[in-house]
Amino acid sequence: xxxxxxxxxxxxxxxxxxxxxxxxxxxxxxxxxxxxxxxxxxxxxxxxxxxxxxxxxxxxxxxxxxxxxxxxxxxxxxxxxxxxxxxxxxxxxxxxxxxxxxxxxxxxxxxxxxxxxxxxxxxxxxxxxxxxxxxxxxxxxxxxxxxxxxxxxxxxxxxxxxxxxxxxxxxxxxxxxxxxxxxxxxxxxxxxxxxxxxxxxxxxxxxxxxxxxxxxxxxxxxxxxxxxxxxxxxxxxxxxxxxxxxxxxxxxxxxxxxxxxxxxxxxxxxxxxxxxxxxxxxxxxxxxxxxxxxxxxxxxxxxxxxxxxxxxxxxxxxxxxxxxxxxxxxxxxxxxxxxxxxxxxxxxxxxxxxxxxxxxxxxxxxxxxxxxxxxxxxxxxxxxxxxxxxxxxxxxxxxxxxxxxxxxxxxxxxxxxxxxxxxxxxxxxxxxxxxxxxxxxxxxxxxxxxxxxxxxxxxxxxxxxxxxxxxxxxxxxxxxxxxxxxxxxxxxxxxxxxxxxxxxxxxxxxxxxxxxxxxxxxxxxxxxxxxxxxxxxxxxxxxxxxxxxxxxxxxxxxxxxxxxxxxxxxxxxxxxxxxxxxxxxxxxxxxxxxxxxxxxxxxxxxxxxxxxxxxxxxxxxxxxxxxxxxxxxxxxx
Amino acid sequence: xxxxxxxxxxxxxxxxxxxxxxxxxxxxxxxxxxxxxxxxxxxxxxxxxxxxxxxxxxxxxxxxxxxxxxxxxxxxxxxxxxxxxxxxxxxxxxxxxxxxxxxxxxxxxxxxxxxxxxxxxxxxxxxxxxxxxxxxxxxxxxxxxxxxxxxxxxxxxxxxxxxxxxxxxxxxxxxxxxxxxxxxxxxxxxxxxxxxxxxxxxxxxxxxxxxxxxxxxxxxxxxxxxxxxxxxxxxxxxxxxxxxxxx
Ligand SMILES: Cc1cc2nc3c(=O)[nH]c(=O)nc-3n(C[C@H](O)[C@H](O)[C@H](O)COP(=O)(O)OP(=O)(O)OC[C@H]3O[C@@H](n4cnc5c(N)ncnc54)[C@H](O)[C@@H]3O)c2cc1C
Numbered sequence: 016x017x018x019x020x021x022x023x024x025x026x027x028x029x030x031x032x033x034x035x036x037x038x039x040x041x042x043x044x045x046x047x048x049x050x051x052x053x054x055x056x057x058x059x060x061x062x063x064x065x066x067x068x069x070x071x072x073x074x075x076x077x078x079x080x081x082x083x084x085x086x087x088x089x090x091x092x093x094x095x096x097x098x099x100x101x102x103x104x105x106x107x108x109x110x111x112x113x114x115x116x117x118x119x120x121x122x123x124x125x126x127x128x129x130x131x132x133x134x135x136x137x138x139x140x141x142x143x144x145x146x147x148x149x150x151x152x153x154x155x156x157x158x159x160x161x162x163x164x165x166x167x168x169x170x171x172x173x174x175x176x177x178x179x180x181x182x183x184x185x186x187x188x189x190x191x192x193x194x195x196x197x198x199x200x201x202x203x204x205x206x207x208x209x210x211x212x213x214x215x216x217x218x219x220x221x222x223x224x225x226x227x228x229x230x231x232x233x234x235x236x237x238x239x240x241x242x243x244x245x246x247x248x249x250x251x252x253x254x255x256x257x258x259x260x261x262x263x264x265x266x267x268x269x270x271x272x273x274x275x276x277x278x279x280x281x282x283x284x285x286x287x288x289x290x291x292x293x294x295x296x297x298x299x300x301x302x303x304x305x306x307x308x309x310x311x312x313x314x315x316x317x318x319x320x321x322x323x324x325x326x327x328x329x330x331x332x333x334x335x336x337x338x339x340x341x342x343x344x345x346x347x348x349x350x351x352x353x354x355x356x357x358x359x360x361x362x363x364x365x366x367x368x369x370x371x372x373x374x375x376x377x378x379x380x381x382x383x384x385x386x387x388x389x390x391x392x393x394x395x396x397x398x399x400x401x402x403x404x405x406x407x408x409x410x411x412x413x414x415x416x417x418x419x420x421x422x423x424x425x426x427x428x429x430x431x432x433x434x435x436x437x438x439x440x441x442x443x444x445x446x447x448x449x450x451x452x453x454x455x456x457x458x459x460x461x462x463x464x465x466x467x468x469x470x471x472x473x474x475x476x477x478x479x480x481x482x483x484x485x486x487x488x489x490x491x492x493x494x495x496x497x498x499x500x501x502x503x504x505x506x507x508x509x510x511x512x513x514x515x516x517x518x519x520x521x522x523x524x525x526x527x528x529x530x531x532x533x534x535x536x537x538x539x540x541x542x543x544x545x546x547x548x549x550x551x552x553x554x555x556x557x558x559x560x561x562x563x564x565x566x567x568x569x570x571x572x573x574x575x576x577x578x579x580x581x582x583x584x585x586x587x588x589x590x591x592x593x594x595x596x597x598x599x600x601x602x603x604x605x606x607x608x609x610x611x612x613x614x615x616x617x618x619x620x621x622x623x624x625x626x627x628x629x630x631x632x633x634x635x636x637x638x639x640x641x642x643x644x645x646x647x648x649x650x651x652x
Numbered sequence: 653x654x655x656x657x658x659x660x661x662x663x664x665x666x667x668x669x670x671x672x673x674x675x676x677x678x679x680x681x682x683x684x685x686x687x688x689x690x691x692x693x694x695x696x697x698x699x700x701x702x703x704x705x706x707x708x709x710x711x712x713x714x715x716x717x718x719x720x721x722x723x724x725x726x727x728x729x730x731x732x733x734x735x736x737x738x739x740x741x742x743x744x745x746x747x748x749x750x751x752x753x754x755x756x757x758x759x760x761x762x763x764x765x766x767x768x769x770x771x772x773x774x775x776x777x778x779x780x781x782x783x784x785x786x787x788x789x790x791x792x793x794x795x796x797x798x799x800x801x802x803x804x805x806x807x808x809x810x811x812x813x814x815x816x817x818x819x820x821x822x823x824x825x826x827x828x829x830x831x832x833x834x835x836x837x838x839x840x841x842x843x844x845x846x847x848x849x850x851x852x853x854x855x856x857x858x859x860x861x862x863x864x865x866x867x868x869x870x871x872x873x874x875x876x877x878x879x880x881x882x883x884x885x886x887x888x889x890x891x892x893x894x895x896x897x898x899x
Contacts, residue, residue, distance in 0.1 A: 062786075069785040081707060082773050084813055085715040101793060137787075144789035146782045146836065146843045148806040155796025173806060179714055180809060187781035194777040202770065225762060254709040288682045293690055294711050395712065398737050399684075464786045512697045514690075558702050563664070564763040566705055567697060 016271060016624050018637045021425040022126045027643045028108075031130045034426070035469055039476035046071035049475050050234035050482070052219055054206045054261055056083030058178070058456055059439025060240030061185035062463030068192030070468055075232055076189070076198055077221060079205045079256060079569075084186040087242055087254040088459065091178025092392065093299035094160060094170035095456040097135035102159050106167040108132045113644060115454060118164040118344050119419070119447020120596035120612060121646040122277070124620070124639065126426060127444045131454075134461040139171055141464055145184040149173050160388075162452035163300055164344040164651075170453045175299055175391040181456055185463070205569065207500075208493045209237065209265045209435070212483045216265075216435035220493045222501070224569060227562040229497055231490040233483050236434045236471055239265060240463065243418035243440035245278065247577045247584065248529070249521020251415035252284055252297040258573040259580050262422050262441050266583075270430045271423035271622035271635060273443035275580070276588035279450055279597045280530050281416035282308075282348035285399055285409075286368040295414040296399055298371070299392055300452040303341045305376035305385065306409070308332050308348070310369050314359035320370055320408050331355055339651040346449045346597045346610070347651060349413035353530050354608065356412075363410045372408035413530060417455060419446045419597065420587070423622040423637070427470035428462060431622075433478070436471060438462035443620070448596025501561050504571045509554035513571045516551050520544070520574075520581055528585050533601045537589040541582060545629065548578040579628055586623070590634060593617045605648075614646050653679050653745035657692065659704055660752045665761045665768075671750070674704075681741035685728065686711060686718065688740055689751075705764040713737040713877060716812030719819070720765055721752040726816035726875045734814060734877035754815050756824035758862045769815050771861040772829060778857035779850040780833040782843050801839050808835035810878040817872035817880075823864030828872040830858050831888035832880045838891060848895035855892050 023034040041049065049072050053064040056078040064076040078086060098111040112132035116123055139157070143149065149171050150158040159168040173180040192198040201221070208220035210231065218233040244259035245251035266272045283298045309330045311323050331351055336343040343351070352369050355361065362368045377385055382405055386393070393404050400410070421443040428436050428444070439459040446454060483489070527540035551574070559565040594603040594610035595617070603611045620637040655676040662669025676692050683691075686708050693703035709717040713734040720735045722728035728738045743749065751765065759767040809832070817828035834851050837843030843850075866885060873882045 066786040080709060080715070080717060081769060082716075082813065084773070085709055085717050087710065087715075089715045090710045090712055099792070137789075139792045140789045141784075141786060143792040144782065144784045144842055146805075146840050148802050148809050148836070148840065149792075151797055151799045151802045153799050155798055156793050173809075176714065176810065179812075180806075183809065187776060188784075188786075190773065190777040191781045191783065193773075200773075202773075254715060255711060256709045289680060291680060291683050291687045291691055293684070293687050296712055394732070395737070398713075398733060398739065401739075401741060468786070508700075510698075512694055514694055514697075556697060556700065558697055558700060564705060564766065567703055 016431060016635050018271065018423065018431060018622055018635055019425060020124065020637055021427060023426065027126065027129050030126050031133060038469055038473035041472045041475050043071055047073055049073065050075065051236050051238060051471065052232055052234040053077070053238045053240060054219065055086065055240030055242065055439070056186070056189065057086035057088035057240060057242055057439060058182055058185055058459030059463045061086070061182065061189045062460050063238055063240060063438055063467050064198050065185060065188035065192050066464055066468045067471070068195065068197035071197065074192070074198040075201065075234065077201045077204045077206055079203065079224060081203050083189060083200060083202060084183065086182060087257050088182045088456070089179045090254060091456055092175045092297065093301040094162065094172035094177045094453040095138070095181065096162065096169050096453040097139045097171060097457065098132055098169060099136055099139060101157060102168045104167045106169050110167065111135060111169065114165050115445070115451055116447065116644055117649060118451035119449050120610065120649055121447065121614070121618070121641070122595050122639065123447030124444055125641050125643060130466070131445050131458055131461050134465045135457050137465055138457060138460045142181060142184050145188060147173065147180045147184045160301055161304055161342060163303065163342045163348070164451040170301070172301065175389060178456060181460065185460070206261045207264065207497045207572065209268045210490050210493045211268055211432065212487060212489050213481065215433045215481065217481065217483050218485065218490060220490070220497045225564050227560070227565065229494055231485040231494055233485045233490065235475060235480065235482060236436060238436045238438060238467065239422065239441050240438040241441045243421070244580065245415045245418055247521070247581055248415040248524050249518050250287065250292060250295050252281060252295050255294060258576070260573050260576045263576045263580050265422060265430070265435060267625050268432070269625065270432050270435060271624055272420070272583060273423035273620050273622045274420035274587065275584045275623070276591055276598050277419035277448045277596060278415060279345060279417040279419060280349040280413045282345055282352055282413050283371060283411045284414035285396065286363055286365060286412040296395065297416065298396060298409060298411055300345070302371060302389060302392060305388070306341065306371040306373050307375060308341055308369055308371055310355045310360045310362060316360070329360070336651045343651045344449060344451065346599070349530060350599060352413055368410040368412045370408035371411045373404065374408070377405065417450055419443065419448060419450055423620070427473065428467055429470065429474065434474070436467060438467060448598055501568065501572070504555065504557050504568065504575065505561060507552065507555045507557070509556050511554050512556060513567065513574050516547065516555065517574045517577065520547060520577060524581055524584070528588050531599050531601050532588050534589065537585050540585045541589065544578070544582045544585065551575070551578050583623060583632060586632065587621055591617060591621065618646070653743070655679055655743065656748040658748065658750045661704070661764050662761055664763060669761070679740050681739065683740045684711065684736060685722070685738040685740065686736050705766050707766050708736055711736040714812060716814035719754050719767065719814055719816070721754065721819060723750050726754065726819040727877055729875065732877060732879050734812070754819035756818045758824065758826070759815060759818065771863070772813050772815065774861060775826065775830060775854055775857045776833065779853035780837070782837060783846060795841055797840060805836050805839040808832045808839070808880060808884055811880055812878055814877065816875045816877065818863065820871040820875040821864065821867055822869070822871070823867045825866045826858050826863040827866040827885050827888070828876065828880055830854050831884040834888045834891060835884035847891055848899055851888060851891035852895040
């Protein structure tokens with residue numbers, strides 16, 4: 016496998032402009048001769064499908080929900096970053112770029128991240144033109160708030176529903192193209208296989224989730240915008256349907272999987288309340304603008320929060336990171352919470368929680384101002400916990416939230432398989448080992464609106480066209496493989512449900528490959544996962560048949576992939592003998608308990624090549640070369 | 653607590669359905685309604701029985717996938733709450749709960765509690781957008797928008813497209829859904845340009861899908877998990893009238 020990142024030459028700030036000039040174009044009349052498959056209708060997929068349709072390509076777009084508008088992006092709450100510097104507080108493209116690279120603990124690819132910061136300003140213009148109702152000041156201009164890891168106010172938001180509003184904007188643009196006939200939408204259709212013809216990605220195999228029918232679709236290129244894999248941990252803040260299937264099955268067909276161990280744990284989620292829990296709910300990071308995080312200074316303090324006087328409280332983020340305080344980046348805040356809970360100073364019935372307190376902000380600004388800023392989040396908190404956070408502090412705890420790892424792509428967002436492009440959370444490229452808040456929405460839209468539409472044209476213009484028919488043997492073989500897998504799942508007829516396997520796998524990962532990892536734990540996980548997988552294939556029960564609407568079957572297929580993918584995740588975590596960003600190895604920490612990177616030996620992207628189930632994958636390294644920034648020990652003190 | 657569930661089961665869209673009874677045991681007040689159903693489904697699956705099919709995804713009340721009529725009321729009747737955010741602390745031990753799908757001609761049944769809401773997508777395709785393509789847009793701050801307009805547009809844009817408004821209406825009217833989109837876009841200068849044409853096209857699409865006419869009872873507003881206001885319907889009627897008059 017040869018990994019060429021194809022980073023354009025020249026100074027950082029000129030690379031994208033120059034590359035755009037150098038890329039070949041497809042003339043307008045020829046565009047309609049090219050078919051593109053876009054899997055996913057989240058921010059990345061919907062924006063890509065709509066833009067490609069506008070340009071005149073023939074697009075087929077797929078999602079597993081009943082409507083493209085329900086993609087998981089809809090759930091993003093807090094906001095989207097852009098280097099507009101509307102607040103005149105010293106922001107710039109370079110600063111956003113630098114914050115993102117530093118936030119990612121110097122494990123991201125410099126050129127991609129710089130381009131992301133550049134494009135951020137266009138995104139806001141685009142969204143406003145579509146009618147996205149971003150928050151405004153009384154003068155009618157756009158309002159901003161701050162997010163973690165930044166000392167400027169550059170986050171644009173629409174109440175606590177930013178993802179919804181951005182996705183609705185992209186969905187509407189998509190709908191416009193569906194009406195225009197350039198995009199054909201396939202909702203409730205799940206991609207289950209990637210088809211290669213002459214070693215190029217030229218199609219997919221899908222299952223119609225209503226009829227169960229398995230069919231093939233061919234195209235000149237395949238775009239995966241299928242989101243992240245946090246749900247391998249069972250409990251996460253992701254929607255229930257989020258899964259790794261599309262990406263993992265592409266990996267099994269030869270696409271390299273990069274940095275799977277870079278997973279993000281979000282510091283502010285509602286703590287787990289019991290076994291029945293089906294998912295965890297995020298309380299947006301934006302709350303840390305006004306909320307103060309604290310626990311008691313005493314261990315095992317059972318007093319109610321209002322009974323604990325000021326001097327006996329430990330505002331540990333403000334104490335440890337005075338210059339960023341409550342807005343320290345996510346990985347750092349999460350670990351700090353874990354630390355105080357490990358010391359026995361956690362709050363709530365389980366002791367796995369810390370307070371997020373708004374009393375001071377309410378005193379300073381009034382309850383109404385706080386309600387205006389975060390009303391829906393406070394309501395959501397109350398619905399779930401039955402507690403009123405205007406009166407008593409919220410209880411929060413870290414939870415799995417986002418995955419920086421994903422399929423390897425070059426600067427053009429193309430994987431190592433020609434014709435396979437990967438966008439949004441599904442790729443690995445822009446956030447290094449830790450993503451800053453409000454940067455995922457930015458990346459999804461940058462990829463879909465402004466990067467892929469150029470780079471895919473270059474791919475079409477510089478390769479010999481090859482439009483395979485779905486009657487070709489490659490498609491028939493892939494369909495056969497997919498049917499066999501489905502039949503295998505249905506024929507086990509064992510005793511354990513998919514949920515029970517998924518829960519066990521998730522717990523194992525959370526314990527051994529969660530907020531803190533070490534060699535012994537990872538080795539244990541790597542022994543236990545194959546055993547669990549074996550039991551899965553011997554003792555699983557899936558009801559119903561293939562030829563019908565069968566949610567149990569859909570879920571079983573996704574968990575079957577987690578059973579293999581979990582091993583890749585732990586293998587990567589074990590091989591990365593350093594701590595960086597969301598990957599914290601207890602063996603590698605500074606005296607103060609901060610992550611200790613090893614730039615000499617580990618400043619590379621780990622890209623894994625599949626060799627077969629039960630066989631160790633092969634590691635390929637893409638060196639990370641920093642032309643512009645100097646790698647430093649991250650400090651938020 | 654222990655509950656008795658009467659759940660609508662329907663194997664395929666076209667086969668007849670019927671209520672079946674299930675026991676939900678050891679239900680904890682902290683569970684969400686869907687988590688309670690998950691537990692019932694786990695039980696069924698362990699016994700090799702077909703679990704109850706229902707739609708859900710984000711479980712945070714924002715994706716609009718969940719859709720149950722609970723004791724006759726879409727989303728169960730707690731103000732501003734979608735089914736996935738409804739918690740079992742609102743029920744009591746020994747209670748019987750009826751669970752049905754959205755029922756409307758324009759939402760054909762798929763299986764059990766799952767229906768086909770693609771009619772909503774087709775209505776948006778008819779004009780629920782601003783006709784701008786990617787790129788070439790002016791600076792976001794070039795055009796100030798009064799905060800009151802933006803806030804009101806946001807109230808309408810909060811619609812999650814779940815379809816509860818249709819399920820609650822005795823005529824299965826989609827007026828609240830359609831008016832929310834028309835309100836959202838029409839209140840902003842970017843969307844105003846196409847306001848009347850949009851109203852015309854979307855209302856036509858709505859009628860073509862087989863949704864009924866507005867019954868003016870306000871039952872839609874009462875069940876809307878995002879509390880979309882009825883006043884958007886009168887605003888839409890205004891836009892529509894202007895459009896039919898050729899403005
Ligand atoms: C609760 C929450 C809050 C967040 N808040 C913020 C925030 O404030 N700011 C921020 O920047 N980021 C936030 N994020 C992160 C951000 O929302 C996501 O990273 C981003 O939306 C992912 O977009 P995407 O387009 O890559 O994928 P998704 O939105 O996950 O879309 C994936 C799409 O792929 C489809 N799909 C997947 N697999 C298949 C398959 N096999 N076949 C067919 N279709 C398939 C799905 O149907 C869906 O349409 C948040 C995340 C969560 C969980």
